[in-house]
Amino acid sequence: MFISFIIGSLIGRISKKVSYFFGIIGSVLGIVLALLVLLTGSSLEFDLWKTTQTSSFEFFVSPFNSYFLLISCFVWLGTCVYSIGYDDEDYTNDLSSLLIFTILSMVVTILSGDSISFLVGWESMTIASFFMILKGKGNADTIRKAAFLFLAFGEVSTVFIMLSFSGIFSSIGNFNFLASSSSAIHASGPLSSWILVTALIGFGLKMGIAPFHMSEWLPIAHSNAPSNASALLSSTLTLMGVYGFINVVVHLGQYELWWGWITLVMGGISALLGSLFASVSEHTKGLPAYSTIENNGLIFVAVGTFILASYYHLTLLGDFALIAALYHAFSHSISKASLFLVMGWISKIKKSFDLNNQNPISKTVRQVGYFPGLFTILSLSAVPPLAGFVSEWMILETLFQSFRFGDIASQIIGTIVGAITALAAGIIIIAMTKAYGFGIIWPEMKDDLETKETKSKIERSKSIKGIFYYFLFLILGIGVAAPVIFLLASNSLSQILHTKVFDSLVTGLLGIPTYFVILSGKPFGGFSPTFTAVFMVCLMIVPVAISRLGDKWRIRRTFGWFGGQTQPSATSSELYNSFSYSTPLRIMLKFLFKTKEKIVEIGGVRRPIILSPEEYFVEVEVLDVFKQIYDTLTKYALSLSFYTAMTVMPGRLGLYLIYIMTAFIFVILYISLIK
Amino acid sequence: MIPKFVEQRQIEEINGTIQISSIFEINGKSLAILTDIENSKTILSDMPLSLGEHVSLLLKEQTNIGVQTDLDIGSKVEGYGVFIFPYGPVSSGIPEAGGFKLITYGERIVKLIPQINFKKRGIERRVIGMKPEDALLLVERSAGNFSSSYSTCFITAVENILGLEIASSAKWIRAVAIELERIYNHLHVFGRLGEAASQNVATAQVNALKERVLRINAKYYGHRYLFGFNKIGGVNYGPFTTDERKGLVSAIKVIAKEFSNIVAFFLSSRIFLDRLQETAKLPKQDALNLGAVGPSARGSGIDMDDRLMYPIEPYNDIFIGIETDKEGDTMARTMVRIQEIASSTVILEQLLDRMPSDNINKPQLSSSNSSSSLPCNSDKDFSFCRIESPSGDLIHVVQLDAITGRIKFLHIRPPSLVNWLPLSKSLEGNVFTDFQFAFESFGLSYADSDR
Amino acid sequence: MIKSWFIHGIRNGILTTKYPKTLPTTDEIPIKSIPPFGSKDSDWLKGKQICPTNAIEDQEKNVDFGKCIFCRRCSDTGFDFEDQNEMRNIALQAEGLLNIENRDKMHEDFKKKIMTFRKSLHILMIDVGSCNACNLEVLNLSNPYYDLTRLGIFFTNSPKHADVLVVVGALNYAMVEVLKRTYESMPNPKIVISIGACSISGGIFQDTESFVSPIHDVIPVDVTVPGCPPTPIQILEGLLLSMGKNNKQQTAEEKHNPPD
Known part of the structure; x- marks a missing residue:
C-alpha cells in the first residue's frame, strides 16, 4: 500500500492517470487491510528503528487507527477515481503528485506508532496541502493569501501538538504512546490538563473549531483549492484532527470536569456558528467547508460528553458517546466528500464558484448530480435512515442523558449544548437546501446548449457519474447497515476501552430481530435504521403504486404557477437567487453577522411630480467580529514574515518555505536519532 | 364652465406648495388643474407643452389598451444578489387583476414597480360620441367601490356645461351617498388591515359593520354599491322623506359608535400596532413631490381635501373637519381613516338634518345659460369637477359636442393612479411582510387607476 | 381581552343568514336592484329600445340576465311589478351551462363533478377586468353575515389548490393568457363560475376596445x-349549485331534462 502511494506521488509528474491509478490501488489495499484488522481484532506492528531505549520509529496498525484508515480509504478511493475525470488540462501534473503525496502523509499520520513519525506525517501533510491549495483557480492573490493562511494555522497547530506530545513524553518517558494502547497516560494535575488543552487547541485548529474557525482559514483555503483537493482536505484532513484528538483523550486515564465543559461548549458553539455561516455562504465550496466546521463541532460535543461520562464513571454512556463521535466522523467524511465532488463538478461546468451564477448548463450534465446530490444533502441535514441521521441521533441521545451527570453545572451545560446542537442541526438544513437548490440542480436547463462545445463535457459527466453513485451507495449503506458500522467502531475501541460495547448496546426490540436496534443507554432510547429504511420503502410503495398502476387520467403534467405570468427563462433577472434565499437570515441575525445593508440612490432627482429615472446601488455585507481580529493579526504577521523573508533570504517565498519545513523535519529526525 | 371659486392664471414655475393635479389636452391646448395646498385652492392654468412632456406619465391618458404597463421611468438597480420578484396578476394579497415588480435582494424591498392596466377598459375613449346619460352607466362602473364619487363628479361636470340648475336637495343626497361610500370604503380598508395582521375576530366585526353600511346603501339608494341612483338633473333614489333620513342617521350613528369600540380593541393590541407603526413611511416632502392625494397625503401631514379646495354644494355650506397626521406611516394613514369615519358621520348628520326641502327631480336651466337653445354654449366650452373620493382627489374633465350634446372629450384622473408612486416610494427599504399593510393602507384600487 | 371579545360577540348575537335553509330576506336581496317584468307588448318594445346592453328581447318576451346590468332604466318606463318572491328567485338564478350547444353531455359531466364537491369546496377568484364591485362581493362572502366556512367553502390562494375558479369582470386582452394559464393550472375535476354580467356577456363593457369575448x-x-x-x-x-347542495338543483335539472 505504501509503495503504491509512493509510486503514485512520484509518477504524477509524468502521467496523471497512472498516478491516480496507483492511488486507487493503494486505497483498495488500505480498505482490505483496515477491514481485516477491524474484524480480526489483532494488531500489527512494524518497528522501523529504535531511537532510544524506550522509543522507536514504528508503524502500527491497531483496530483503532484502522477504523480511521477505513474511512479515509473510502474517501481517497472516490477522490482518486473522480480526479481521473476531473483533473484535466486546467491543472498541471503537479496536482496529482501533491494529492497522492498528501494521502501518503495522511497514511503516515494514521499509522504512526510514535509521536515523532506522527509529526512528520502531520507536517508533510500540511505542506503538501499548502501547495495543493496554490493550484486553485481564481484570483492569484486571494489564493496565495488563503494558502499562506492555511499554512500559518497549520504551523500553529503543529506547535501546539508538539507541546502536547512533549507533555506526554515527560509523563510516560517515551514517544510511543500511540502504539501501546494498553498504557494509559497516568499524568495528573496540571500536566494532564496541559496535555489536554494543548491537544484541544492543536487538533481543534485543524478541525476548525470555534473560536479558531473564525479566521475562515478553512473555508477560504478549501474553497479556493481544486475540488478534488477540497474534498480531501475537508473530509480527511479534518479527520486527522479528529483522530489525533480522540487518540489523546482516550489515552488520558483520568479526566477533569472542566475539560468536558470546555469541549462541549466549544463544540456546541462551533456547530451553531458553522451552520449559520454555511447558510449565508455564497460560495460553492465555502458552504460545504462551513458545514464541516458544524460537523466537527458535533464530534467535539460527543467527545466532551465522553469526558464527562468518564469522569462520573458512566461507562455505557461514555462508550456510546465515543462511538457516536466515531460514527459521525465516518458519516460526515463520506457525505462531505460526496458534496464537494458533486458541487465541484457542477461549478467546473458552470465555470464559476458563485452560487448566484446563472450560467446555464445542459440537462444531461445537471442530471448527474440529481440523486447523489439529493442523498448527500439529506444525509448532511440528518434525514432518516441515512448516515447523517444515525450519527446525529446518537450525539443528541448522549446529550439527552446529561441528567445522569453528577453535578448541576454539567447537567445545565449538557442541556444547553444539547439545545444549541439541535438548533445547529436544524439550521444546517437551510444551508443544505441552498447547496442542492442553487449549487446542484440550478440553473434551469437549456437544451440548445447541447452543442459541439459541450459534447465532451457531457461525455465526461456521464463517465464521472459512477463515482457519485459510489458515494450515494456508501451514504445509504452507512445508514441502513448502521449496526455493521457500530460493530466496526466498537471493535476499534475494544482494546482501548477494554469492553465489547456492541453486545450491550445493540439488541432487538419490539419484534425487530437482534442486532438491528441501537440502544443509546439502558434504559433509554433506541432506533433501528435498517427497519426505518424498510418501513420508508414500504410507505413509498403505496404512492408509487398509485401513480404507476392508476388510471391514465390520474397523472397530469402541468406547468408551474407564477402568479399567472409565464415562467421566467434561465437567464432572466426574475429568477430567485441563492443570495436572496439567505438574506432573511442575514437581516434577522444582524447582531451576529454584523450585516451592513447599503442602498445608495444615485440620481432620481425629483422636482414636483416631474420624475427622472432613478438608479439604485445595493450592497449587503456579512461580517464577523472574529474575522476582524484575525484579519488584523494576519496582516501584521504577514507583513512581519514578508520583511523577514526579504531580508534574510530574498528569493522566492515558496521555495524558502519548503526549505524551512524540510529543515524542520530533518531536525526532528536528527534529534530523535542522536538520542 | 368653470365655477367662480376656481382661479385661472398662468403659471411660471411650479413650486412645492402648488401641485399639478391633472394635465389634459383640449382643443389643441394643454391645460393643467393645479392645487394650491397652502390656501386650499383649485387653479386652472395653461400648461406649457414643453413642460407637459416631462410630466409624469401617470397624468396623461395611457392609450395602450389590453397591454399591461409598468409604472416606471427606467429605474436601474444594481448590486450582488438583486433580482425582480414578480407579484400578480393572480395573487393572494390583491383581489384584483394587478401586479407588482419588487426589486429586492431578498426580504428587503429596494424598489417597487406597480404594474397596472391589466384591466384597462378605455372608458375615456369608449364614451366619446355617447349621450351623457348612457356614458354615466360606464363611468359609474369604472371603479365599483368609488361609484358614487365617479357618478357625482361626472354629472356635476355635465350639469355645469349644460347649465342645469338642479334642486339643492338632490345635491345634498349625492353628498350623503359620497359620505356613505367613504365610510364603507374606510371600513373595508380597516378590515383588510386587520386581516393582514391576523386579527380575525376583530376583522369579522369590522366586516360585519361594512356589510351593514352596504345594506343601508341598498335600502336607501337601491344598490349596495350605489350604482344607478344618480342621474343627470337629479337623483333616482335616495332618502327622500324625513323618516328615511332619520332612520339613516341613526343607523350610521350606531355603526360609528360600534366601530369606535372595535377600534379601541384594535389599538390595545400590540401585535396590530407593531405591524402598522413605522411601516412604509412617506415623508411629507415625498408626498408633496409625488403628488399624493387623499388619506395618504393627509397621513403625511398635507392638509388637502377636495371638499375645501373645490367646494361644490353642499360642501360649501357645512362644517368639515380635516383629519391629518404628521407621522406618515401606515399607522398615520389608518388613524386618518378612523377619524374620517367619525367626521363623515358628523357630516352625514348635518347633511340629513339640514337638507333643503325643494322639489328634487325638477332641473331647470340656470339663468346665465337660459338664453341659449343649445345644450351647451359653444364647442370650446368644457367643464371639470373634483370630488374627494374615499381614496382622494378624483377629477373629471368633460367636453360636450355643441350640436348633438354628446360627449366629445372625457378625462378622468383617478385618485389611485397618482397614489401608486407614493406607495412605491414609501415601501423602499421595508421588508416583504410590510407590503400588505402598506398596500392596504393606501386604499388603492386597480379598477380605479385602470378605468 | 378574550373575555371582552366574547361579550362583544354575545351582545351582537347571530348575524349569519339562514339561507340556504330559508329564502333570503329583502335585506340580503334588495328589491330595488332587480329588473322588473312587463306583460304588455309595447312595454317589451320600449324596453328593448331603452336597454343599454340589449338584454331585453321583445320577440321572446324574455330578459337575458346574462346581459342585464340591473340599471333599472326599464323600471322607470312603467313596467309592472309582479310577485316579489318570484323576482327574488329570478335574481337567485344561478344556472348551469348557459349557452352551450351540447348541453346534455356537459350536464352529465357537471353532475359527476358536483358529486365530488359535496362536502367541501376550495375557491379561487380571478379578476379579468372587473370594476372591483364583484371582487368585493366575493370577498364579502367571508364576513359574519354570509360566513362561507359554515358551508365547507374556503378561499385558496393558488389554482393548484382550487376546485372552483370564480371569474369576475369583462375579459381584457391583457388577461386572456393569464385566465387560460390559471384554468390549466387547476387540478381536475374543476368548475368555473362566471360571476356578473361582465364575465357572462361583457355587460356594459361589451363595446369597449379591450373586451375580448x-x-x-x-x-x-x-x-x-x-x-x-x-x-x-x-x-x-352559484357555489352551492357547484356543491350539489342547492334545492333548486333538482328543478334546474328538470328544466333541462324534463321528465317524460
Whole structure:
C-alpha cells in the first residue's frame, strides 16, 4: 500500500492517470487491510528503528487507527477515481503528485506508532496541502493569501501538538504512546490538563473549531483549492484532527470536569456558528467547508460528553458517546466528500464558484448530480435512515442523558449544548437546501446548449457519474447497515476501552430481530435504521403504486404557477437567487453577522411630480467580529514574515518555505536519532 | 364652465406648495388643474407643452389598451444578489387583476414597480360620441367601490356645461351617498388591515359593520354599491322623506359608535400596532413631490381635501373637519381613516338634518345659460369637477359636442393612479411582510387607476 | 381581552343568514336592484329600445340576465311589478351551462363533478377586468353575515389548490393568457363560475376596445351568476349549485331534462 502511494506521488509528474491509478490501488489495499484488522481484532506492528531505549520509529496498525484508515480509504478511493475525470488540462501534473503525496502523509499520520513519525506525517501533510491549495483557480492573490493562511494555522497547530506530545513524553518517558494502547497516560494535575488543552487547541485548529474557525482559514483555503483537493482536505484532513484528538483523550486515564465543559461548549458553539455561516455562504465550496466546521463541532460535543461520562464513571454512556463521535466522523467524511465532488463538478461546468451564477448548463450534465446530490444533502441535514441521521441521533441521545451527570453545572451545560446542537442541526438544513437548490440542480436547463462545445463535457459527466453513485451507495449503506458500522467502531475501541460495547448496546426490540436496534443507554432510547429504511420503502410503495398502476387520467403534467405570468427563462433577472434565499437570515441575525445593508440612490432627482429615472446601488455585507481580529493579526504577521523573508533570504517565498519545513523535519529526525 | 371659486392664471414655475393635479389636452391646448395646498385652492392654468412632456406619465391618458404597463421611468438597480420578484396578476394579497415588480435582494424591498392596466377598459375613449346619460352607466362602473364619487363628479361636470340648475336637495343626497361610500370604503380598508395582521375576530366585526353600511346603501339608494341612483338633473333614489333620513342617521350613528369600540380593541393590541407603526413611511416632502392625494397625503401631514379646495354644494355650506397626521406611516394613514369615519358621520348628520326641502327631480336651466337653445354654449366650452373620493382627489374633465350634446372629450384622473408612486416610494427599504399593510393602507384600487 | 371579545360577540348575537335553509330576506336581496317584468307588448318594445346592453328581447318576451346590468332604466318606463318572491328567485338564478350547444353531455359531466364537491369546496377568484364591485362581493362572502366556512367553502390562494375558479369582470386582452394559464393550472375535476354580467356577456363593457369575448368562449363555464354585481347570496347560490347542495338543483335539472 505504501509503495503504491509512493509510486503514485512520484509518477504524477509524468502521467496523471497512472498516478491516480496507483492511488486507487493503494486505497483498495488500505480498505482490505483496515477491514481485516477491524474484524480480526489483532494488531500489527512494524518497528522501523529504535531511537532510544524506550522509543522507536514504528508503524502500527491497531483496530483503532484502522477504523480511521477505513474511512479515509473510502474517501481517497472516490477522490482518486473522480480526479481521473476531473483533473484535466486546467491543472498541471503537479496536482496529482501533491494529492497522492498528501494521502501518503495522511497514511503516515494514521499509522504512526510514535509521536515523532506522527509529526512528520502531520507536517508533510500540511505542506503538501499548502501547495495543493496554490493550484486553485481564481484570483492569484486571494489564493496565495488563503494558502499562506492555511499554512500559518497549520504551523500553529503543529506547535501546539508538539507541546502536547512533549507533555506526554515527560509523563510516560517515551514517544510511543500511540502504539501501546494498553498504557494509559497516568499524568495528573496540571500536566494532564496541559496535555489536554494543548491537544484541544492543536487538533481543534485543524478541525476548525470555534473560536479558531473564525479566521475562515478553512473555508477560504478549501474553497479556493481544486475540488478534488477540497474534498480531501475537508473530509480527511479534518479527520486527522479528529483522530489525533480522540487518540489523546482516550489515552488520558483520568479526566477533569472542566475539560468536558470546555469541549462541549466549544463544540456546541462551533456547530451553531458553522451552520449559520454555511447558510449565508455564497460560495460553492465555502458552504460545504462551513458545514464541516458544524460537523466537527458535533464530534467535539460527543467527545466532551465522553469526558464527562468518564469522569462520573458512566461507562455505557461514555462508550456510546465515543462511538457516536466515531460514527459521525465516518458519516460526515463520506457525505462531505460526496458534496464537494458533486458541487465541484457542477461549478467546473458552470465555470464559476458563485452560487448566484446563472450560467446555464445542459440537462444531461445537471442530471448527474440529481440523486447523489439529493442523498448527500439529506444525509448532511440528518434525514432518516441515512448516515447523517444515525450519527446525529446518537450525539443528541448522549446529550439527552446529561441528567445522569453528577453535578448541576454539567447537567445545565449538557442541556444547553444539547439545545444549541439541535438548533445547529436544524439550521444546517437551510444551508443544505441552498447547496442542492442553487449549487446542484440550478440553473434551469437549456437544451440548445447541447452543442459541439459541450459534447465532451457531457461525455465526461456521464463517465464521472459512477463515482457519485459510489458515494450515494456508501451514504445509504452507512445508514441502513448502521449496526455493521457500530460493530466496526466498537471493535476499534475494544482494546482501548477494554469492553465489547456492541453486545450491550445493540439488541432487538419490539419484534425487530437482534442486532438491528441501537440502544443509546439502558434504559433509554433506541432506533433501528435498517427497519426505518424498510418501513420508508414500504410507505413509498403505496404512492408509487398509485401513480404507476392508476388510471391514465390520474397523472397530469402541468406547468408551474407564477402568479399567472409565464415562467421566467434561465437567464432572466426574475429568477430567485441563492443570495436572496439567505438574506432573511442575514437581516434577522444582524447582531451576529454584523450585516451592513447599503442602498445608495444615485440620481432620481425629483422636482414636483416631474420624475427622472432613478438608479439604485445595493450592497449587503456579512461580517464577523472574529474575522476582524484575525484579519488584523494576519496582516501584521504577514507583513512581519514578508520583511523577514526579504531580508534574510530574498528569493522566492515558496521555495524558502519548503526549505524551512524540510529543515524542520530533518531536525526532528536528527534529534530523535542522536538520542 | 368653470365655477367662480376656481382661479385661472398662468403659471411660471411650479413650486412645492402648488401641485399639478391633472394635465389634459383640449382643443389643441394643454391645460393643467393645479392645487394650491397652502390656501386650499383649485387653479386652472395653461400648461406649457414643453413642460407637459416631462410630466409624469401617470397624468396623461395611457392609450395602450389590453397591454399591461409598468409604472416606471427606467429605474436601474444594481448590486450582488438583486433580482425582480414578480407579484400578480393572480395573487393572494390583491383581489384584483394587478401586479407588482419588487426589486429586492431578498426580504428587503429596494424598489417597487406597480404594474397596472391589466384591466384597462378605455372608458375615456369608449364614451366619446355617447349621450351623457348612457356614458354615466360606464363611468359609474369604472371603479365599483368609488361609484358614487365617479357618478357625482361626472354629472356635476355635465350639469355645469349644460347649465342645469338642479334642486339643492338632490345635491345634498349625492353628498350623503359620497359620505356613505367613504365610510364603507374606510371600513373595508380597516378590515383588510386587520386581516393582514391576523386579527380575525376583530376583522369579522369590522366586516360585519361594512356589510351593514352596504345594506343601508341598498335600502336607501337601491344598490349596495350605489350604482344607478344618480342621474343627470337629479337623483333616482335616495332618502327622500324625513323618516328615511332619520332612520339613516341613526343607523350610521350606531355603526360609528360600534366601530369606535372595535377600534379601541384594535389599538390595545400590540401585535396590530407593531405591524402598522413605522411601516412604509412617506415623508411629507415625498408626498408633496409625488403628488399624493387623499388619506395618504393627509397621513403625511398635507392638509388637502377636495371638499375645501373645490367646494361644490353642499360642501360649501357645512362644517368639515380635516383629519391629518404628521407621522406618515401606515399607522398615520389608518388613524386618518378612523377619524374620517367619525367626521363623515358628523357630516352625514348635518347633511340629513339640514337638507333643503325643494322639489328634487325638477332641473331647470340656470339663468346665465337660459338664453341659449343649445345644450351647451359653444364647442370650446368644457367643464371639470373634483370630488374627494374615499381614496382622494378624483377629477373629471368633460367636453360636450355643441350640436348633438354628446360627449366629445372625457378625462378622468383617478385618485389611485397618482397614489401608486407614493406607495412605491414609501415601501423602499421595508421588508416583504410590510407590503400588505402598506398596500392596504393606501386604499388603492386597480379598477380605479385602470378605468 | 378574550373575555371582552366574547361579550362583544354575545351582545351582537347571530348575524349569519339562514339561507340556504330559508329564502333570503329583502335585506340580503334588495328589491330595488332587480329588473322588473312587463306583460304588455309595447312595454317589451320600449324596453328593448331603452336597454343599454340589449338584454331585453321583445320577440321572446324574455330578459337575458346574462346581459342585464340591473340599471333599472326599464323600471322607470312603467313596467309592472309582479310577485316579489318570484323576482327574488329570478335574481337567485344561478344556472348551469348557459349557452352551450351540447348541453346534455356537459350536464352529465357537471353532475359527476358536483358529486365530488359535496362536502367541501376550495375557491379561487380571478379578476379579468372587473370594476372591483364583484371582487368585493366575493370577498364579502367571508364576513359574519354570509360566513362561507359554515358551508365547507374556503378561499385558496393558488389554482393548484382550487376546485372552483370564480371569474369576475369583462375579459381584457391583457388577461386572456393569464385566465387560460390559471384554468390549466387547476387540478381536475374543476368548475368555473362566471360571476356578473361582465364575465357572462361583457355587460356594459361589451363595446369597449379591450373586451375580448364572454368567458365561456375562452374556457368552459359551468355555472353563471348574473348581476351587476350579484349580491353575496346570489354568489352563494352559484357555489352551492357547484356543491350539489342547492334545492333548486333538482328543478334546474328538470328544466333541462324534463321528465317524460
